[in-house]
Amino acid sequence: MPNALLPNIVDFISKVDPFDKLPTELQQQVAGMIKISYLAKGERLQLDGEPDGHYLHIVHTGAMEQRHHDGSLRAKLGPEDSFGFTFLEPVKELFRGYSAVAIANTLLYSVPHQQLQPLLADHPDSALHFAASAQERLFSAIRVKWSSRDKGLFVRKVSDIASNQVVTVDANDSIQQVAQQMRQQGRAAMAVVLEQQQIVGVITDGDMTKRVVAAATDIQQPVRVVMTSKPHLVDPDELVISAVSVMMEHNLRCLPVVRDNQVVGQLSSSHLVQNHRVQALFLLEKMKTIDNRQQLIALAIERQAVFEALVEGKVNAPVIGKVMALLMDGFNRRLIELAIEQLGPPPCEFAWLVAGSHARQEVHYASDQDSAIVFSDDASDADRDYFLALGQWVCSAMAECGYASCDGDFMASNPKWCQPLASWQQYYREWVEEPEQNQLLNATVFLEVRSLYGQANFCEQLQTLLFDQIASNSGFLPALVQTAVAVQPPLGIFNKLVLEKGGEHSNTLNIKKHALSLLIDLARIYGLAVGCRRLDTEQRFVSARRGGRLDKGSCKDVIGALRFISQVRYEYQLKRLKQGLPVGNHISPDAIGSFDRSHLKDAFRIIATFQESAKLRFLG
Structure with missing residues (x-):
């Protein structure tokens, strides 16, 4: 290993779990052991052989895919992900369970088994973080406390780290003009499109590739033809972790920062430097790679570590509730996706709504589930059966992930709360027009609903109806x-x-x-x-x-x-x-x-x- 490379390697592994748990001296020793290799897309990593050929691998750049011997997907790995912990088991057990192949050009850092094993034996406290058992590593993570620097992410606002340099183009500018402006200003990731100073969309290099080059669109047309309408936006007073969650969920590199529909800056992935990566963000990212229910259930224990760090760090209550809600969102959303993979695609449009503390983003450690499904009015009886099965699958899995079932059964697994849009609209009318005691209990649960998955427009229609009904029924608020x-x-x-x-x-x-x-x-x-x-x-x-x-x-x-x-x-x-x-x-x-x-x-x-x-x- 050339000495000139060591500082860069130490800097990289010091931000990667579990090497970030090691003392600086051990990080330097590990860096000196690392073998650097390059895999072209499609190239398979050699995982078998003699003991001196076994390594703990870290993806520096690129992406890897692991598959079981039966061909099923085990995991997808990106930058800073590690694999090969099984090298800590007896040699005869090494790499019997999966293969690994590069799904993009990949640079790997590999730590030799023979050199790392004695080092860990001399430092048993550090060895725990490298335990071959995933369960042992999870329990070890719970005992990890964040530094003050890490905790700072949760109390920081988007405005604290976002750029206040506003770069905009007019919606009527030609595609060619906008492309030239993006190139000249080095804004390949995002350009904001304005019309009368109001944001109406965004244009990215991805839009240019897919909607202009691939579709052979006339570059003299106005950019509004190919822009992304109704883009994801973030308020400058929003928490950084909320913005990061949106970026991860929708695979975005940038978010316009908007106040009162006026662009005041932008938040990009480059602003989220390494020391802003904390466990809650890792956990949200991990959920995206989970490919079965049992793996997600096993991952749920990590939310305790997040909760402990927030409370011990004296983070204020609203922020704790919001962070815990983001994690609950992550589990719930991924379970919906897994259920759809198992049940097949939805037969018609639908929305998964969350209610109560989950909708308000005021989640505590013992928060239970409040949820509902709204689907299209033209759904058939078979379609209704599908959505009820979806609700029952997801709600039972949420309970296994530590989110208790609602005592009052206000969940999407209950046929009463798995209904077409028209039925929900009738519910709201009855609750507001006839606010009797038994109706008010239902109303208070579903007065706060938030769309978590699917057609957000269904939720918006219900909210609009609710406010219209309240405005025309003077007896509802007194009943509340x-x-x-x-x-x-x-x-x-x-x-x-x-x-x-x-x-x-x-x-x-x-x-x-x-x-x-x-x-x-x-x-x-x-x-x-x-x-x-x-x-x-x-x-x-x-x-x-x-x-x-x-x-x-x-x-x-x-x-x-x-x-x-x-x-x-x-x-x-x-x-x-x-x-x-x-x-x-x-x-x-x-x-x-x-x-x-x-x-x-x-x-x-x-x-x-x-x-x-x-x-x-x-x-x-």
């Missing part, structure tokens, strides 16, 4: 208020905490039922009153302040209460996880300090005050 004030915060005489009596949760606080759900209900009421279409609880309170329904002080108080109670729940759930105990919403007051108990009482008083205010405002 009656329900929201029926449960009181757990404060008794002399401000003592009121605990559950009897049952398995005796002498505990149900912090969801008696606190967080009350805040969510109140935020929903105030948000709907001002026409707020945001789903997250905090933003609904903010919208109510901007709409004149809340004063600044009250808004600050209630958001403070929401964040504090959420943080107490997260920390209590973390403590239970570390103790190996079941995680839920019932908190023993003895398990939290006097500081938290005192501030919980303050938060409960704020909730009680808000309930009285809501009664006066909406019930007279």
Whole structure:
């Protein structure tokens, strides 16, 4: 290995799991062992032979595909992915399970078995990260704590790292003019298309290749003919991890950064430098390569590591909820894809909707499933059977991944919540027009829905119908208020905490039922009153302040209460996880300090005050 290459190799492996867990000295020793090889597309990697021919391989650039001996796909690997951990097993077991072939021109870094094995034997703590058993490596990952630098990604906004250099072209410019401008300015990845200063699309080098060159399109035509309409956009105040999730899901290299439909910058993959790669992003990326249900179930344990790092890092509650929701999205979406691979393509258009805390992106470690399927009105009976089977397959797999089934069965596996669009529209009309108690329970679950997969337009139609119905039915909000004030915060005489009596949760606080759900209900009421279409609880309170329904002080108080109670729940759930105990919403007051108990009482008083205010405002 030429010494001149060592700094570059050390720099690369120091950012790749599991080498990033090694002390700097060991990273340098490993770098000195590495053999560099090049595989042309289609070339097979030699995996058998004598023991001195066995390696742990790291993909530097390119892509590899692993296949079992029966020809089935084992995994697809890209830059920074490693394979060959089985070299740590006895030599006779080496590489008996799969073959590996380059599916693109690939540069590999390979660490020899014979040289790495003694090094790990001398450093048993580091050896754990290289365990041949995937399960052992997962448990090892749970014990890894992120550095302050890594945790910073979760609290950073897109505006913190995105470029503020706005590069735009006019929608009526010719394709040739735009191509020349992209080349001159070095903007091959993206050019933003504007019309009267409003973004109407984007044009990328991929668009130029597929829609111009391949289709032999006249280059004198306006660029709007070949641009991508309705592009994915990101708000400058959005979390970086949310933007990265969108980029990974849709295989995008850039996202326009847009505020009030005005382009203010762009976020590209080059802005997401290596020290912004953290475990949650790796986990989201891993899900895309999983090719069966059991593999995804095995991967689910890693979300505990993400949760622990967020809570231990004192990341604020809204961010924790959003990151955990992104992971839940990832599991749910990939399971839908796997189910479709097994059941066959959908017979007609459909949308998979998530509801409740999942829709609001306020997921905690014990969040359960709330979901629904909406499909085309022209679906046949056989089509209905298909979607019900899809719902049952995905919901059962989600439960196996650690997302409990909903106690009230508000899931896509229930035929009642797997219906054509017209039936859903009728549900919403009935809920708003006849807000009786049994109807309100259904309504409150599905008042917040978000499209996760399929035709997002179905979700948009339901939301539009909901707001139209509420605007024309004056009795709906008062009915919601009656329900929201029926449960009181757990404060008794002399401000003592009121605990559950009897049952398995005796002498505990149900912090969801008696606190967080009350805040969510109140935020929903105030948000709907001002026409707020945001789903997250905090933003609904903010919208109510901007709409004149809340004063600044009250808004600050209630958001403070929401964040504090959420943080107490997260920390209590973390403590239970570390103790190996079941995680839920019932908190023993003895398990939290006097500081938290005192501030919980303050938060409960704020909730009680808000309930009285809501009664006066909406019930007279």
